[in-house]
Amino acid sequence: MSTTVNTRMPQTIDEADIPVWSHRPKVTPKKVKGPIRNLKWLVMAVLLGVYWGVPWLRFDRGPFAPDQAILIDLPGRKAYFLWFEIWPQEVYILTLLLIVAAIGLFAVTAMLGRVWCGYTCPQTVWTDLFMTVERWIEGDRAQRIKLDKAPLSLSKLGKRLTKHAAWLFIGMMTGGAWILYFNDAPTVVPQFVTGQAGFAVYATVGFLTFTTWLMAGVARENVCMYMCPYARFQSAMFDQDTLAVTYHTARGEKRGKHKAGESWEGRGHCIDCRQCVEVCPTGVDIREGLQMGCISCGLCVDACNSIMDKVGLPHGLIAYDTERNVELMAAGQPRKWNFFRLRTIGYLAVFAVAGLGVLYGLLARAPLDAAVIADRNPLYVRLSNGDLRNGFTVKVLNKTNSPQSVSIAITGLDGGEIVIPGHEGETAPVVEVAPDTVAAVRAFVKLPPADWKGEPIDFDFTVADPTRGLSVSVPTRFEGPSK
């Protein structure tokens, strides 16, 4: 795109006239109707429904675990997702999940352009919701511009207050739903209302109320323009086959006003009605070409098509299209779609591999695990009968939702004897592990001096639950004095 230089721009400015801050024109988007707008309504309803509804889903996990389908239990350091439960040491699954999400975003962007931005990004969804509320209270674009210019009156103040109150209410509902993912929803809601919830709950709701109001009500398109990094590097995923909201310059230019009945000969189909600019939530002019401000929401497509209907021309002056198709159509050739190409197949391959990794991580999760920490200070103790003794802490992880009994034994240490306080004399002491917890069991291992050769001896702790057919061996070593 060539740079447009405004010839009417002044050549110089007095130092005193340089403004303290820049004056950005306020974006006041107009209401639009059409299939894309309907799709956006649907996506918005589904996403908001999911956001507000999901914490209320119940999922039976037995008496020892919460029955909320999706719950991140921060104090308990566990995350529950339907059948799956993640412990802090399994956060690598979350890392893989983030890779899956990022690559998925890249793949979708390479194929379909910025549909994430235009339809599903929370900034877009909430801004859309806030704009709808604003339209109910203050009217459509023309009335809002008039209201902005009007002097302060009781009616203007009333409208403004109503609007901000409504926005803050939505913000509070937004923050209020957020905490439901971290608390048992049916418990925390009554607590919240009666003032019995914790400080973290109120602080989170307060903060999110404010940020929702700020981002969706005040900052709006500025978030996409100035804050969002994704908008800045999306061009790395774009090529000539990427779907984007496109103005068909060859068909539209040369633009100009058109009166009913006039001939379309020798001019473009764009009648310069500026509807595409007026409905744009980020205030860009799509006719200037693909640009960072375009979030690919397609509302200008609906606006332009409705105008094309009125002037009796075919749809698609502004349409979701690719750069290749723009060139092909300008040359009078049929469109070609090329969604699956090396780049997108590569993205999808990485997406699939990382996705399988997540699935594997979740499905291969062992219900029993163990870790052994050998005492380091001191490495060994000599007992009065001459035996050497090493101390260990055996951590037994019971990742199930019911209490389990496991036996702890040692293998590979000839002459060695395990002693767990309270279980003296047992060769494989059985300990109880509460549901969903890590039990730290102190275990001593004794070795008669005759079996000590002066070199550390590698051996295994075997934590087993024969009733479930589970067994975990953890290697460690027996230390003593060098001879």
Next chain:
Amino acid sequence: MAENRKYEIDPVTGSPIHPYSWDGIGELETPPPRWWVLTYAVCFLFAVGWWVAYPAWPYIAGYTKGVLGFSTRADVAEQIAAAKAAQAPMNDKLAALDYAAIAADPELMHFATAGGKALFGENCAQCHGSGAAGNVGYPNLLDDDWVWGGDYATLQTTIEHGVRSTVDADSRQSQMPAFGKDGILTREQVDDVGAYVLTLSGTAPADAAAADRGKAVFADNCVACHGDTGAGLRELGGPNLTDGIWLYSGDPKAVAAQIWNPRHGVMPAWAGRLDPLAIKKLVLYVHDLGGGE
């Protein structure tokens, strides 16, 4: 500054160009966004408010205290008080129950040994080591050899009153005569009895004849405190000589030196320095290290 300079306007961006240029490279004077300027201003006001509300400005011998009266020291004191209040129910339980009852309750035991570990690190680790493994002259608390006994009550008495403490009349007292230095035994007799003592714990003597001679010396001089078999007498603080554990090393020379002119360690009496609950926690911690009786 009064001079009102003309700025050229960059035709591409519409921003003024600063009149200074460096090697022909100019700089745009693009005005910052309004929210940024306002945030900046609000931050300034916030700072002023902070100066008024909180301690801020130092002067020669003091500082501005701030109208809220906040101080980090008071804050810490408050947090310590809050932590103590939170521990109070467990501490009350610990104080009320006897050792056996506490040991039977894993939750209480966990709380007590965690507290005991912290107390041990502050008060005991200097001599007994942070891992309680002791050192030459300082008993290892992990093993099963106790000079005075390793059950709860004995441990409590030892910690409360210390060993050879000069300030506590109830302190544990024991003193081995300086057999060599005070001329009770000859050099040869000391070496002989040293060789014999080593055989008690199963060490083959370098000189079997000396060990044989030492047996008689032992029977004449040592059994009063160390017992007929050398297994020690706890009531008198006579250490067990039949095990492989030596406070001052099991090296033949070190054993002989200890008979010639014994060293005697001192452990402070902790009653009065530590409150009874702290001593209780220490007893539970030490007992739980692996050698408790």
